[in-house]
Each structure stands twice: as structure tokens, then as C-alpha cells.
Amino acid sequence: MAITSPETYWWKPADKEERLWITIAIVWCLILFTMMPLWHIVGGQNPSLEPLKIRPTDYQKVSDAFIEKYKIGEEAGIPVVKPPDGADVYLRGQMWNWIPILELKKGVNYKFHISSVDLMHGFSLMPLVMNFQIVPGQDNILNLTPTSSGTFHIICNEFCGINHHTMVGKIIVKD
Amino acid sequence: MAANALEFRTCPITGKKVYATTQNLIWINAVTSVVFLLVGGLAALLVLLTRWPAVHLLSADLFYRILTLHPIAALVAWIIFFEVAGLYFGCSVLLNSRIAAPKVAWLAYFLMLIGAAIVAVQILIGNADVMFTSYIPLQASPLYYLGVILFAVGALTACGIFFGTLAIAKAEKTYEGSLPLVTFGLSAAAIIAVFTLASGAIIYIPTFLWSIGIIKNIDPAMYRLIFWAFGHSSQQINVTAMVSVWYLLAVLTVGAKPVNEKICRSAFVLYILFINMASEHHLLTDPTLSPAHKIANTSYFIYMAALASMIHALAIPMTVEVAQRKKGYTKGAFEWLTKAPWGEPGFPALILSLLIFGFIGGITGIVNGTEQLSIKSHNTWAMTGHFHGTVVGGTTLAFMGLTYYVIPLIFRRELIGKKLATLQPYIYGIGLIIFTLSMIASGTLGVPRRHWDITFADSIIPFSFDPTAILFVTLTALGGLLAIIGGAIFVGVAVLSVFFGRKMAPSEAKLL
Ligand code: HEM
Ligand SMILES: [Cu+2]
Ligand SMILES: [Cu+2]
Numbered sequence: 001m002a003i004t005s006p007e008t009y010w011w012k013p014a015d016k017e018e019r020l021w022i023t024i025a026i027v028w029c030l031i032l033f034t035m036m037p038l039w040h041i042v043g044g045q046n047p048s049l050e051p052l053k054i055r056p057t058d059y060q061k062v063s064d065a066f067i068e069k070y071k072i073g074e075e076a077g078i079p080v081v082k083p084p085d086g087a088d089v090y091l092r093g094q095m096w097n098w099i100p101i102l103e104l105k106k107g108v109n110y111k112f113h114i115s116s117v118d119l120m121h122g123f124s125l126m127p128l129v130m131n132f133q134i135v136p137g138q139d140n141i142l143n144l145t146p147t148s149s150g151t152f153h154i155i156c157n158e159f160c161g162i163n164h165h166t167m168v169g170k171i172i173v174k175d
Numbered sequence: 176m177a178a179n180a181l182e183f184r185t186c187p188i189t190g191k192k193v194y195a196t197t198q199n200l201i202w203i204n205a206v207t208s209v210v211f212l213l214v215g216g217l218a219a220l221l222v223l224l225t226r227w228p229a230v231h232l233l234s235a236d237l238f239y240r241i242l243t244l245h246p247i248a249a250l251v252a253w254i255i256f257f258e259v260a261g262l263y264f265g266c267s268v269l270l271n272s273r274i275a276a277p278k279v280a281w282l283a284y285f286l287m288l289i290g291a292a293i294v295a296v297q298i299l300i301g302n303a304d305v306m307f308t309s310y311i312p313l314q315a316s317p318l319y320y321l322g323v324i325l326f327a328v329g330a331l332t333a334c335g336i337f338f339g340t341l342a343i344a345k346a347e348k349t350y351e352g353s354l355p356l357v358t359f360g361l362s363a364a365a366i367i368a369v370f371t372l373a374s375g376a377i378i379y380i381p382t383f384l385w386s387i388g389i390i391k392n393i394d395p396a397m398y399r400l401i402f403w404a405f406g407h408s409s410q411q412i413n414v415t416a417m418v419s420v421w422y423l424l425a426v427l428t429v430g431a432k433p434v435n436e437k438i439c440r441s442a443f444v445l446y447i448l449f450i451n452m453a454s455e456h457h458l459l460t461d462p463t464l465s466p467a468h469k470i471a472n473t474s475y476f477i478y479m480a481a482l483a484s485m486i487h488a489l490a491i492p493m494t495v496e497v498a499q500r501k502k503g504y505t506k507g508a509f510e511w512l513t514k515a516p517w518g519e520p521g522f523p524a525l526i527l528s529l530l531i532f533g534f535i536g537g538i539t540g541i542v543n544g545t546e547q548l549s550i551k552s553h554n555t556w557a558m559t560g561h562f563h564g565t566v567v568g569g570t571t572l573a574f575m576g577l578t579y580y581v582i583p584l585i586f587r588r589e590l591i592g593k594k595l596a597t598l599q600p601y602i603y604g605i606g607l608i609i610f611t612l613s614m615i616a617s618g619t620l621g622v623p624r625r626h627w628d629i630t631f632a633d634s635i636i637p638f639s640f641d642p643t644a645i646l647f648v649t650l651t652a653l654g655g656l657l658a659i660i661g662g663a664i665f666v667g668v669a670v671l672s673v674f675f676g677r678k679m680a681p682s683e684a685k686l687l
Contacts (some may be wrong), residue, residue: 001432002422002494003189003269008355010436016490018438025485029478035515036470036546047469048462053396061227078181091335097635120310122554122623126638129621133461133551135396136312146565150312155631157554159306159621161313162236165627168679 047132049147052139056117059139063090064115066128067100075101088113091154091169093121093134095161098154098169106149106175120169122158131157146173180273187684188584192349195285196277198266200675201260201362203284205578208256209669211291213247216662218242219655221263228630228645235627236304243624244298246307248527250566251326252291257574258364258416259287259333264585265361265419266340271349280619283332290326293318294385306625308406311382313619321382327379331372334365356425357442360419363443364412367450371408378402387685388622396463400455407454410566411480415446417532417570418487422494424525427580427686429502431494439490445483453477459549469546477544481537486554491525519687520596527604532569535611536561554625556651557618560611567658568607575665576600582669583686588676593670593687599668603661609654617647 014022040046049159066081066089073080082103083089092099104110114123114134121134132140156167183194186437221241224232225306233241267274274280341362348602354362369481378401384390422439425431433439455471458464464472499511516522537563543552552558579596582588622644622680629648631638679685 001426001430002192003426004355004431005350005352006356006436007352008634010440012435012437014435018435021489022438022482022486025482028485031481031542032476032545037268039547039626043547045550046466047460047546047550049466051462051465054639078635101636119312120399124554124621124623126621129549129619130291131460131555132550133399133458133553135399135461135463138396138462145484153636155621155623155638158310159239159313159625159628162239162304163633164239164625165235165629166631166634168631168636168638170636 007085013119017037022114048141050141052141053137054115054139056115056136057089059092059113059115060117063092063099063115066090071100077096085111086110087150088162090114091123092117093123093156093160093167094118096167098123098156098167101170101172103174104146106146106173109143109145112140112142112144114142114146119160120158121156124155125171126153126155128152133158146171147175180277183273186421186584187267188686191268192267192271193585196271196365197263197274198226198585200263200274200277200280200284201268201581202512204256204260204263205581206528207284207288207675208253208260209578209666211248211252211256212662213666214247214344215247215253216659216666218245218248220659220661223652223655225627226629226650229649230652231628232346236472238303238627239304239306239625240298240301243303245305247294247298250307251294251572253332254413254566254570254574255326256287258412259283259330260581261416261420261574261577262333262337262361262365263340264581265358266337266344268585269355269358270340270344272340272344272607275343279332280336283329283336286329286332287326288329289352290322290324290329291323294326308402309382310402311385311393311395311578312375314386317386318653319385320379320386324376324383325378327372327375332370334372337361337365343414353436356436357419357423359440360415360422360443364415364419365449366447366624367408367415368412371405371412373555374401374404374408378405396461399458399461400463403454407439407457410562411446411450411595414450414484414569415443415567417528417573418443418484418491419455420573421487421491421525421529423499424521424580425491425494427577428519428521428525429495429498431498434490434497438486442483442486442490445479445486446565448561449477449548453480453544456544456549459544459546460553466546473544473546477541482538484533488529491529518597520579520600521576523597523604524572524579526602527600528569528573531564531604531607531611533573534609535615536564536566536569539564539615543609552618554623555618556614556624556648560614560616560618563607563614564611568604568611572600572603575603578665578669580686582672582676583679586673586676587679587681588672589679589685590668590687591671591676595664596668599661599664602664603658606654606657606659606661610651611654613647613650613654617644617651620644620647622648 079100154169303319
């Protein structure tokens with residue numbers, strides 16, 4: 001019994017069923033193991049490939065400059081920014097907004113730099129449900145190509161203080 | 176408490192020597208764990224009723240506060256106090272040995288108790304609205320971190336008592352040959368615990384110093400990495416302890432005997448070697464680690480640990496089947512299962528725990544732990560659903576089932592409310608199945624975790640979920656309520672039986 005010492009020598013070979021099961025399990029593990037690297041080659045969606053540190057104060061400066069340069073208007077007090085095709089895009093998480101509101105073009109590739117200037121935030125793109133952890137001091141670099149037009153929202157899904165649940169951002173994709 | 180270190184009784188059911196010092200230590204740790212489960216359960220109720228949009232019970236600040244308390248009480252205190260009781264049972268009772276340094280074991284208990292109490296009070300008075308992950312730069316009061324450190328030191332001391340007792344049992348030859356499988360599994364859990372608590376020290380001590388201003392800066396990305404080396408590994412202690420409890424429940428309910436000890440033990444060794452490595456799957460969507468790093472850590476290593484779980488997933492039903500067939504239940508392919516003791520609490524607890532852990536917690540764990548799929552579930556309720564499958568449906572349910580046997584075996588009290596106790600695993604298990612599956616479905620539709628208001632009523636940019644998501648949140652709430660009823664029955668039966676159950680005569684060999 002499992003609560004007493006084994007009565008006999010217990011280093012015994014596995015029998016047929018056990019070996020079969022373990023073999024199946026190992027094969028399954030190997031398949032899963034190859035999927036992750038493989039997806040980097042065949043797949044279209046991968047997390048950030050290039051980890052990069054950036055000081056929150058520096059990030060604030062670059063992102064302010066980005067906003068100033070390409071600002072086309074304002075909505076509810078938040079700047080609306082339309083970057084040129086293929087530009088580097090800065091999206092800043094700060095208590096409790098995603099700044100700025102972005103206007104992008106369908107089918108164009110943008111290099112996103114998402115970071116935070118205060119606490120952790122959770123970038124959650126709706127309704128696609130794509131989520132990334134946004135860490136102050138780290139630049140989350142993602143190559144994004146909008147493949148359909150419409151309005152998308154970014155909610156925050158990492159606790160970032162008392163108004164965390166009000167943190168919503170917006171991306172408008174035009175044809 | 177003042178029992179003579181060498182006083183023991185012989186268990187009329189198992190023939191094991193139960194030392195009075197050990198018995199007292201198991202009693203205090205187990206009773207404390209159930210009290211914390213009660214606190215955690217009340218917190219769960221409040222959090223659940225707030226996340227249910229139709230009720231939306233607590234205010235935002237109270238919600239985040241109680242949401243910090245819930246995992247501290249349930250995940251940390253309930254589970255770890257119970258595991259300490261389990262460790263003492265595994266080393267002392269199962270090996271017929273006196274326990275090493277009982278006074279130090281009491282010290283360990285008080286360190287854990289004081290630590291947990293400080294943490295709970297700091298949270299409740301509003302000094303630590305930081306979630307149990309306390310991601311820097313969110314800051315709690317120094318006392319909060321100090322409480323966690325005290326608790327961890329206590330738990331580490333308890334592991335020391337466990338290893339000390341193994342050494343005494345070996346030196347005094349209280350058993351012959353190899354360790355019993357359950358003790359072997361618990362040793363694996365204790366070894367993992369030592370690694371884990373070391374990572375805990377590496378992260379909580381600097382954080383404490385930061386909270387009192389001695390250290391100026393801690394890198395938030397680094398914090399997340401080391402926090403999860405601690406936070407994830409703790410879950411692996413729970414898995415390993417739970418699997419040991421499964422083997423124990425199989426003995427207590429059908430008298431099962433491991434079919435191949437070598438295979439079971441090798442699987443535990445795989446846990447020790449590989450399971451801690453997978454902690455980085457918490458950082459799959461973080462911009463901190465390179466893809467190569469993530470792939471090695473969360474793919475290569477985790478599947479070696481998953482392999483171990485697959486082995487136990489075969490070995491446990493197999494021991495049950497073999498034991499049942501020996502009793503003569505040999506008709507057809509499944510008589511062994513249909514004639515199993517479904518009418519006593521340990522068996523449904525074992526089977527439901529195995530099924531919920533494997534099919535809900537385990538499968539979603541492997542899915543969420545895939546680099547690219549993590550993008551779909553990170554920080555959503557799919558995650559919360561996943562770990563309620565592992566640590567609640569799996570570990571908590573298994574521990575509940577075991578409690579019904581610990582009460583007569585170790586505390587020598589007859590259960591009060593056996594019928595309710597038998598129904599309890601079904602109610603809790605079915606509630607959790609509804610709860611976790613709906614939670615995962617909500618998360619798949621994007622419902623965030625740790626969120627006070629998914630209607631976004633106070634946002635400057637309006638946003639709303641589609642009604643299907645809200646429907647699944649409602650189902651989550653209903654399943655959760657059922658599970659909470661199951662939890663309440665457990666606490667009721669356990670507390671009443673421990674304090675008011677009929678005292679059993681020394682020679683009474685009745686289990687249930
Ligand atoms: C039947 C009982 C339970 C119910 C109904 C329940 C319900 C919940 C709910 C609604 C949340 C909040 C989700 C959110 O806002 O994101 C939550 C979080 C959590 N629960 Fe439970 N829970 C139960 C039991 C447990 C137990 C026994 C444990 C541990 C052993 C546990 C561990 C956790 C953890 C770790 C979190 C995450 C908190 C966070 O995101 O910081 N729960 N639970
Ligand atoms: Cu945020
Ligand atoms: Cu937030």
C-alpha cells in the first residue's frame with residue numbers, strides 16, 4: 001500500500017500498458033514542444049521578439065514627441081493621432097488612460113512601442129482578445145498590421161490602482 | 176501541547192504509531208487551515224457577488240481589498256497550513272516515528288500564524304491594496320511584507336522538521352526498506368518547497384527593504400520574474416502534495432496498492448527536476464525575455480513535468496481498478512468503477528479532484544502556457560478559471576476529502592453529518608465545474624481578471640462587452656455560489672466534528 005514501505009524489491013520494469021501510455025505521452029509532449037518554436041516560423045502572431053529596456057521618463061518624452069508630431073484632434077480630452085504608414089507608434093499606458101487614440105490604415109504594418117510610465121498595465125485589444133503585459137521600464141515592441149477596419153478598444157486587464165476598471169483606449173482602423 | 180515526546184498510541188485501523196506530540200501538531204495546523212478556508216471562502220463570496228454585474232455588491236476600493244485577501248487566505252494560508260499538517264502525518268505517523276524537535280515545530284506554527292494574521296490585518300485595514308502579487312511599483316506597508324516573510328520562515332522551518340523526522344525514522348529504524356509512496360511524494364513536495372521559499376526570500380526581503388526606504392529602486396520586470404519563481408513553484412508544491420493525497424485517498428477508500436512503485440516514484444522525481452522551471456510561463460507576453468529563453472523554459476521543461484502528471488493520471492485509476500478487481504468486481508470493463516464506494520466522501524472527492532484537475536486545470540494550463548496562445552488568455556478570466564481548476568477543483572477538493580478521514584483516524588472523533596459529508600464533494604465539484612468552465616468561457620471572450628466593473632460605466636471612452644460574455648459571467652457566479660455552498664458544508668462538518676464529534680474509544684476501528 002502507498003502508506004507502507006513496498007514489501008518487495010520495487011525497481012521493476014513497466015508492463016505493456018504502462019509503456020504504451022508513457023510512449024503516447026512522450027510523443028504528445030514532443031509535438032507540443034515543437035509547436036512553440038515552429039510557430040515563430042509559420043505563425044502570424046507572436047509576442048514581442050526584442051526585449052528592450054527604456055526608462056519611463058525617456059519613454060514619456062518620445063511618446064509626447066510622437067503625439068505632438070502627428071496629432072490630428074482630440075476626443076474626450078485625449079489626443080487623436082494619425083501616424084504615417086509604417087511609422088513607429090507609441091502607445092502609453094498611464095493611470096488610467098491609454099494615450100493617444102490612434103487612427104491607423106488597414107493593411108499597413110506599424111511598429112508598436114507600448115509601455116507604461118507608472119504601474120503595470122494590461123493591454124487587452126478588444127474584440128480580438130489579444131493581451132500583453134505592459135511593464136514600466138520595458139518597451140513592448142510589437143509589429144502589428146490591422147487586417148480589418150473598424151473601431152477597436154483597449155481595456156486594461158492588470159490591476160493598476162483604484163480606477164483600473166475605467167481604463168479604456170481606442171484604435172480606429174480606416175480602409 | 177505539553178505531551179510527553181515519547182507517548183504514543185497504536186492506530187487500531189492501520190497499526191501505525193501515532194505520537195501525541197505529532198497528533199497535537201497535526202490538529203493545530205489542520206484546524207487553523209480550515210479557519211483560513213472559511214475566511215477565504217467569505218472573501219470569495221464577496222468578490223463573486225461584486226463581479227456578478229446584476230449584484231455588484233462591494234464598492235471599488237473594498238472589492239480590490241477583499242480580492243487581495245481571498246488568495247492570501249485561501250491559496251496561501253489554507254493550503255500551506257494543511258500541507259504542514261500533511262507533512263507531519265507523512266513523516267511521523269506513516270513512518271511510526273516520533274517527530275523531530277516538536278518545540279521548533281510549534282515555533283514554526285506560531286511564525287506562520289502570526290505572519291498570516293499580520294498580512295490579513297494589513298490588507299483589511301487598507302494598508303495593502305496591491306493584489307497578492309504586489310507587483311512593484313505598487314507598494315504595501317512594510318508590515319505586509321514582513322508578515323509574508325514570517326509566514327515563509329515558518330513554512331521553511333516546518334519543512335526542516337519533516338526532513339529531521341525522516342532522518343530520525345531512518346536512524347531509529349522505525350520502518351524497513353524504502354519510504355512509503357505517500358511519504359516519498361510528500362518528500363518531493365518538501366524539496367520543491369525549499370527551492371520555492373528560497374526564491375520567496377530573494378524577492379520579499381529586498382521588497383521589504385524597499386518599502387522601508389533602504390533600497391531605492393527595484394526593477395518591476397525583475398520583480399515579476401522572481402516573484403513567479405516563487406509564486407509558480409508554490410503551485411507545484413500543491414500539485415505534488417495533492418498527488419500524494421490522491422494515493423493516500425486511494426488507500427483509505429478502496430485499499431489500493433500502487434501497481435508499479437518505480438513508475439510512480441520516477442514521476443515524482445520528474446516533478447522535482449522540472450516543475451520549477453516552468454515559472455516563466457507567467458511572463459510569456461512580457462517584453463522581458465527573449466523567445467529562445469521562453470521556449471526553453473516553458474516548453475522544453477514544462478512538458479517533462481506534464482509527462483509526470485500524465486503518468487500519475489494512469490497510475491492512480493489503475494491502482495483503484497486493480498484493488499477493486501481483487502475484491503471480485505470483475506464483471507465487464509467497468510464494474511470496478513460502478514461498484515466503487517461512491518457513497519463515502521473520500522472516493523468522489525478523489526475522482527472529481529482528478530477529473531477537474533486533469534481535464535479543466537491541466538489542459539487549460541498546457542494551452543495557456545503556450546507562448547502564442549498565452550496572448551489570448553493572459554490576464555483574462557481564462558487564467559482565473561484555469562487555476563480554480565487546479566488549486567481549488569484539484570488540490571482543495573482532495574484535501575477536503577482527506578479531512579473526513581483525518582478526523583476519525585488522527586483526531587479520534589466520529590464525523591457529524593456523514594450524509595452531508597458524502598454529498599459535499601459532489602456539490603463542491605459540480606459547482607466548480609460550472610464555475611471554472613464559465614469563467615474560462617468569459618475569459619476567452621475577453622472578460623478581464625481583477626476588474627470591478629466590466630460595464631465600464633465610469634470610463635471616458637465607452638466600451639461594453641457583448642451579452643454572451645455577461646451571460647457567462649452570470650453562469651460563473653451561479654456555479655461559484657454552488658461551490659461556496661459546498662465549501663460551507665465542508666467547514667461546517669469539519670469544525671463540528673472536530674469539536675463536538677463523539678470521542679472514539681481507543682480500540683474502535685471504524686473509519687466512517
Ligand atoms: C468555491 C470557492 C471559490 C470561489 C467562488 C472563488 C471565486 C473567485 C473569484 C470570483 C475570483 C476573482 C476573480 C477576479 O476578479 O479576477 C477569485 C480569484 C482567486 N481565487 Fe478564488 N474562489 C474560490 C475558492 C478559491 C480557493 C479555495 C483558492 C485557493 C486555494 C482560490 C484562489 C484564488 C486566487 C489565487 C485568485 C486570484 C486573485 C487575483 O487575481 O489576484 N479561490 N476567486
Ligand atoms: Cu491600467
Ligand atoms: Cu489596470
